[in-house]
Amino acid sequence: MTLIATRPDPGDARPYTFPDLQRVTVSGGTVIGAHLPGQALASALLLLDAGAARETSGREGTATVLAKSLEEGTAERDSAAYAIALESLGAELSPGLDWDTFRVGVSAPVPQLLGAVRLAAEAVRTPRLDPADVNRVRDDEVTALRMDWAQPGPRADAALRADLFGAGERFGRPMHGDPASVAEVTVDDVIAFHRAWLRRPGVLLVAGDLDTIDLKALGEAAFAGTGGEPLAAEAPLGVPVRDQRRIILVDRPGSVQSTLRLGHRAPERATPDYVAMTLSATVLGGAFTSRLNHLIREVKGYTYGIRGSYAMSRRFGRFEVAAGVQTAVTVPAIIDTLGEIDRTQQFGVTEDELAVARSWRAGQLSVEMQTPGSIVGALSTLVVHGLPDDYYPTLRSEYLNTTLADVSAAAATHLRPHGLTLVVEGDAAIIRDELVAANIGEVVDAQV
């Protein structure tokens, strides 16, 4: 045999480091810079405390329409001139929204970064918001959502969210709204959202070669003309969980796969169990060799992939398993999935599985944090959740040192297999009877 049979041992590990951080306070705002020597590109992200939660009830999607309206011209220049000015720097604006923040990112070669941040600030602080443009963007967004909702997934996501958080609550509605709510958004809604939330300084995050980047100049550009005090944090929403499982069927006639979204509520990001929960979810459904992916994909061949994870924001969290499975095996796939969640909740994880989860999560902190874009993303986690500058080295050591008992305890406490909502988006005519007969939980039809 010409192969070497013995698996090699690892070499000496270099110590983990997160880039050095610098802080500059200027023009009423804060700039946080991460030093990445030698990188040709730099990224900047303006983080504003203006997440989807700040939208008016019934007008979900207001912030998204605003985000898409920012490039429709500014006080300085029209939309065509704006696009050419920004793109001629090699930059494109990436406005985005999550539950906690409104964020606007730009990446550009280092010498172009200041120009790109100036243009980003121009769009964020002084957009034209001409009523005709805003109405058109709103109509386009309704169409874009209809396009998106024609794919498998968004309707199932909306059904799960409504069931977990309440269809009448902001957190129970899709983050970007739905076609009906976006259609209700008015020019006044968009202007009011801008006035209330986008004229506050926020925090500017920068990653790049700080030897040649002037953080103060970037801050002056980002914070010019802004004002307002930081906003008070609001209390977490708690973790109510159903006492019985429930199946919500979303009909998608002709679908050759069933899209599964199984979930329940979970604690918010600040939970002291964050690391143990993350590790337990990694064993259950995070890694490729996770229990779910191993059984449902690698043994049964029901799916191209299945994932289970916690998602946590400032005020709430949720556990979710997501997969697309072949229509004919919808029920067997659900039963196997429930079995693995149940087993993990009851009996915890093994030392071998945990070893993989620990090393993977720890290693990802260097492997997946090489680029300016990924580093500004990491910085945003620090800011949104009030974490210290040495958070990532600490997190790495926590991943490596959390005990089996702690991880199994987190699985026992935070997984709620009997309170799951199971959303199944697929061809109801084919799968309904079998779903009912499986006796997993009451089957109801979704109104989405």
Place this chain on the structure above:
Amino acid sequence: MTSPSAPAVETGYPWPIQTTRLDNGLRVVVSEDRTAPVVCVNLWYDVGSRHEPAGQTGFAHLFEHLMFEGSAHVAKTEHMRLVQGNGGSLNATTNPDRTNYFETMPAEHLELALWLEADRMGGLVPALTQETLDNQREVVKNERRQRYDNVPYGDAWLRLLALLYPVGHPYHHATIGSMEDLNAASLDTFKAFHQQYYAPNNAVLTVAGDASPTEVFALAEKYFGLLEPISSLPPAPSAHLSGPATTPVRETVTADVPAPRIYLSHRTHQFGTAGYDAITVLATVLGSGRGSRLYQRLADGARIAQPDYIGSYGVDLAHAPAPLIITATAKDGVSVETLEEGLSEVVASLVTEPVTEEELSRAKALLTTGWWRQVSTVGGRADTLSRYTTQFGDPSAAAYRLPQWLAVTADDVTEAAAYALKPESRVTLTYLPESNGESA
């Protein structure tokens, strides 16, 4: 308008590159960068779906799946467990041209990654079982359902290839392949596939990141040095085409889609040629970003196209003239005829209205950012070097791509458009909603 203050770019690859070739033909490329304690191991095998004969479509891709299912000294699923369980990220992809495998690891696990890759290069066949083949065939069928069959417009790429390339051409069929062919595949066929293509003299190994050339060359010799080369590599099927198509082709699909959509496509030049560099710049001028002609004229100007779904891009294939794809989706109440007319006018304008300096510098700035983004990770760098070694015989040729894009002139773009985008060489693929009768 003058160009922004972009400095002259002399190289797109400012990191060191060192190469060697083992006696068995394995080409080894190392690009050291000690910035972060991570290293990427990347292998390109010079086999893709273009090598598949009739009746065996989808084999190269299914084979890629089998490469994760164990080898002589690695148990089923152990490959994934060892890479992730040591902190790494991994994947593999198959396209018409080639198959690549890659893992980025904390640097202390470099040797493990090389051992794993050598074991499956040299020792896959003894570990291949019928059970594994059957399981991964089902996984691939689900991949097809998820990516192509269950999403609106999901089969556009499959249809375009068949329209762009004649029957029998290596690019005529899509990499995902036919489920009937996959069903008919036997274990012996896959064993033969490995023996035919998976060998050191049909591969390039690149290591980028926190490792020295000396160390990598020694480890490559240790783990790969004794693997047997293939004595007679079969020649790739001929991909010759004599220039762009001469007859337009049109296909209209009525399906469960939310809005009418058009794909226009042309065969252009092969990736790596000056002609394709011009096409790359052309595609950016035409359809990348809000400042592009398509966006400015059809989304922002005439407002007949949905702003989120308009653009153009080349597919970087290297063994035959590569496709340029131009797409737009109709806004509510806009007929597909109006949309097609608008698209055709904008495409024609590339010949009749020369690209301005402003358009050219915008496109080049976006391409510059895109290039640096691609090489901002050790994984991106390793894949780039493997590509240039496999396709052009020289990893350092990667450094020229960005300067060559930046050297493209307005005349080059006009010439490329006149050559490749003629209406008579056009493929037009149109999707219409099933209930489209009343609105269009």
